[in-house]
Amino acid sequence: MVPRPTDQRPKTNMQPHITDQPLDPEALLRATESPESGALVVFGGTVRAHNDGRKVTAINYSAYEPLAEKAIAEIERETMRRFDIQHCQIRHRIGDLAIGDMSVLVVVRAEHRGEAFEAGRYAIDTVKHEVAIWKYEEYEDGTHAYVKGCPLSHEHPSNRRHADAPGDEPQHEAVER
Amino acid sequence: MGATMTQRVTVQCFGMLQQVCGGPNQEVQVAGLPIMVADVLKRLEQDIPALSAHLGHTACAVGDHFVGRDAYLHEGDMLVLLPPVSGG
Numbered sequence: 001m002v003p004r005p006t007d008q009r010p011k012t013n014m015q016p017h018i019t020d021q022p023l024d025p026e027a028l029l030r031a032t033e034s035p036e037s038g039a040l041v042v043f044g045g046t047v048r049a050h051n052d053g054r055k056v057t058a059i060n061y062s063a064y065e066p067l068a069e070k071a072i073a074e075i076e077r078e079t080m081r082r083f084d085i086q087h088c089q090i091r092h093r094i095g096d097l098a099i100g101d102m103s104v105l106v107v108v109r110a111e112h113r114g115e116a117f118e119a120g121r122y123a124i125d126t127v128k129h130e131v132a133i134w135k136y137e138e139y140e141d142g143t144h145a146y147v148k149g150c151p152l153s154h155e156h157p158s159n160r161r162h163a164d165a166p167g168d169e170p171q172h173e174a175v176e177r
Numbered sequence: 178m179g180a181t182m183t184q185r186v187t188v189q190c191f192g193m194l195q196q197v198c199g200g201p202n203q204e205v206q207v208a209g210l211p212i213m214v215a216d217v218l219k220r221l222e223q224d225i226p227a228l229s230a231h232l233g234h235t236a237c238a239v240g241d242h243f244v245g246r247d248a249y250l251h252e253g254d255m256l257v258l259l260p261p262v263s264g265g
Binding site: 045061062063064066067068069070092103104124127128129130131132133134135136146147148149150151152 | 191192193196234235236238240241242243257259260261262263264265
């Protein structure tokens with residue numbers, strides 16, 4: 001049986017994980033304040049001006065939101081399960097982003113730095129491999145291409161392969177928009 | 178719904194599959210519902226032969242759930258095709 005589509009935004013968190021608004025690290029720091037934590041790791045991914053030898057001028061990010069929301073919420077929960085940490089919060093921006101704009105934000109708080117770093121690394125790696133989001137790069141010469149990505153696996157999270165595959169090489173078929 | 182009646186399944190594509198299919202939404206005519214995901218993909222490949230090279234690494238979803246190729250689509254279900262992802 002195919003599960004029937006339900007609400008398009010699962011209520012897994014008070015805030016959507018996917019947004020078309022600029023990401024706000026300060027807000028996530030406030031939301032995760034914790035006297036139990038001695039370590040805070042913040043990872044931000046920003047739009048880079050080059051990729052695979054080509055000059056990138058902008059990136060459009062698109063998402064299949066019903067699944068992407070759910071996947072990011074699950075990655076937060078899985079990161080909490082795997083590591084001895086107090087908080088893991090992840091946000092991803094979609095839409096048209098300029099060079100330097102922040103596309104993804106991960107905030108981890110833990111008692112000690114070791115777990116915080118490891119958890120943050122796990123969270124961002126897993127986001128890059130398991131969330132239904134696509135980069136569409138615009139190049140200096142006016143062409144565009146979707147960035148080559150990682151096939152989605154949809155096994156149970158405990159069986160999921162580790163996020164270690166290469167990505168981010170653009171596909172060769174650049175086309176005019 | 179009579180079994181001989183022609184019905185439509187909407188297929189929504191993301192990422193580079195939008196380029197392969199020439200747009201985000203495709204309508205597939207089917208003999209009746211429910212229909213297996215694999216059969217809808219077979220029909221779609223007939224219309225868009227270039228899709229064949231991509232289906233091996235394409236995931237399928239309905240709503241907020243992944244579905245296998247052996248799942249059945251019912252009336253109102255939209256089949257979503259998800260190519261390899263590149264967020265971050």
